[in-house]
Amino acid sequence: MNGNWRTWLLAALCIAVVLAAIYLPTLKRRMNRAAKTPAPTEEQARRELSPVPGSSHDPVVKARLYWASPENENALAAVTVSLALSSDPVLRAKQVLNTLLAGPVDSDLRTLPPDAALLAFYLLPDGTAVADFSEALATSTPSGIQSEQLAVDSIARTLEANVPQIRRLKVLIHGQELDTLAGHLDLTQMFVVNTKAAQPGALSFGLPARPPASATAGQETGH
Amino acid sequence: MLLAGAGLAGAWIARQAPDAGIISAFPTVARAQNPPSAAPTSPAAQARSGLNIVVLDPAHGGTDPGARGAQGIRESDLVLDLTFQVRRALEAQGYQVLQTRSGNEDPSFDDRSAMINAQRGAVFVTLHVSSMGLPGTARVYAMSDLPARVGGGLPSWDYAQAPYLPLSRKFGDAVQGQLAQRFKGSPGGVQTASVRQLRTVAAPAIAVEIASVSVQDRGDLDRMMPGVADAIARGVAAFRPSYVLAGEAGGQP
Numbered sequence: 001m002n003g004n005w006r007t008w009l010l011a012a013l014c015i016a017v018v019l020a021a022i023y024l025p026t027l028k029r030r031m032n033r034a035a036k037t038p039a040p041t042e043e044q045a046r047r048e049l050s051p052v053p054g055s056s057h058d059p060v061v062k063a064r065l066y067w068a069s070p071e072n073e074n075a076l077a078a079v080t081v082s083l084a085l086s087s088d089p090v091l092r093a094k095q096v097l098n099t100l101l102a103g104p105v106d107s108d109l110r111t112l113p114p115d116a117a118l119l120a121f122y123l124l125p126d127g128t129a130v131a132d133f134s135e136a137l138a139t140s141t142p143s144g145i146q147s148e149q150l151a152v153d154s155i156a157r158t159l160e161a162n163v164p165q166i167r168r169l170k171v172l173i174h175g176q177e178l179d180t181l182a183g184h185l186d187l188t189q190m191f192v193v194n195t196k197a198a199q200p201g202a203l204s205f206g207l208p209a210r211p212p213a214s215a216t217a218g219q220e221t222g223h
Numbered sequence: 224m225l226l227a228g229a230g231l232a233g234a235w236i237a238r239q240a241p242d243a244g245i246i247s248a249f250p251t252v253a254r255a256q257n258p259p260s261a262a263p264t265s266p267a268a269q270a271r272s273g274l275n276i277v278v279l280d281p282a283h284g285g286t287d288p289g290a291r292g293a294q295g296i297r298e299s300d301l302v303l304d305l306t307f308q309v310r311r312a313l314e315a316q317g318y319q320v321l322q323t324r325s326g327n328e329d330p331s332f333d334d335r336s337a338m339i340n341a342q343r344g345a346v347f348v349t350l351h352v353s354s355m356g357l358p359g360t361a362r363v364y365a366m367s368d369l370p371a372r373v374g375g376g377l378p379s380w381d382y383a384q385a386p387y388l389p390l391s392r393k394f395g396d397a398v399q400g401q402l403a404q405r406f407k408g409s410p411g412g413v414q415t416a417s418v419r420q421l422r423t424v425a426a427p428a429i430a431v432e433i434a435s436v437s438v439q440d441r442g443d444l445d446r447m448m449p450g451v452a453d454a455i456a457r458g459v460a461a462f463r464p465s466y467v468l469a470g471e472a473g474g475q476p
Contacts, residue, residue, distance in 0.1 A: 073356070073357075074356055074357075142290065143290040143298070144353035144355060144356075144432065144435070145364055146353050146354075146355060146356050146362065147354050149417070152417075183282075183283065183287065183289055183290075184282075184351070184416075184418055184419065184420075184430075185418070186418065186419040186422055191417070
């Protein structure tokens, strides 16, 4: 009995060693391939996400995007653009934000840096949106209260105008919560996006309201 | 974090003063002899006002230069120079002035807030230079809306500015009004923005941002500084009667 048990164990070990010997070169090849594959860059992420392809079923609608006003660089102006927009709020938000990031015809009116990219976008059932941007949004936005406020306002107002399901917005940079965008504007808080849709008690969730007398919000001109 | 943390500020201030020259205490006599001349107020109003200290915050510093211009202009250097000029203008009116930094250091946002949150009867002015905007103009910002405190207990450090928002906006209007008179193209009233530094300040607090580091010649900004300093000092004097401490008539948060 003891002899049989030992024989079976020895046989099992031998089979395991043979299988390992066969698999080892394959595993080594896979490891070498993985080591040679570069980590996905922000540019790759941008290519994957931008533009979010408008499906042929998506209707073309008039979207309102907020860039700097040609009359007043301290204010935003709404520009109406024909875009194929999905009815799915997440896809729709990605489509309008990628168009916003691509910039207006007059590049001087950009509100967001040209090398910034939207890495991810999530929408929670309570209307809280989380937009994750590449590091360039923080490193390339001109430092200053005015310029940083203009950048975030352009994102918030564009979402407000085109994705009514969004009530508030959290901005992340490369998946992280930063203290400020570029040294001034507070990114630890959420930005109220849709003041009409927001519940009366929204502030009790710890959300600062959209500034009523903001330098930029509320100033818009049709194009 | 709770306001109890502000107790650390005393030690922090003690480390900085007096050798670093951050704190300048002025005798009461000097204040009495040099009342604010810009916006004279009634003796009764002055007696009950809680405003005796101005904390000036030159933003950035250390490894954080803030906004940078093509000509090598650094926001952190400019605001320090501006701070010294504002300080002189305020001291001439008899206010005690504290600075969050007097050299090329970079205290954290909370360290800067802790300095003023340890004071009573103080206002806070953080000074900035923008990257953009019409050169030769100046803007004043107060914090945008914050959630009101729910229930009792200690006030929240993270939303310390919340009860002071109306006073901060009034203070901002007073300073912006003075700036608009001197710098054409500046707004007539205070703006609101979600400025990180202001959120944790438990006192009337504003940010003043002048435009901009994009100028070709730093001299353009240097020439603005005396006017900005004078406007801030006059704005503080105009706001002073509105600032009444808790327990006094017209009580304050």
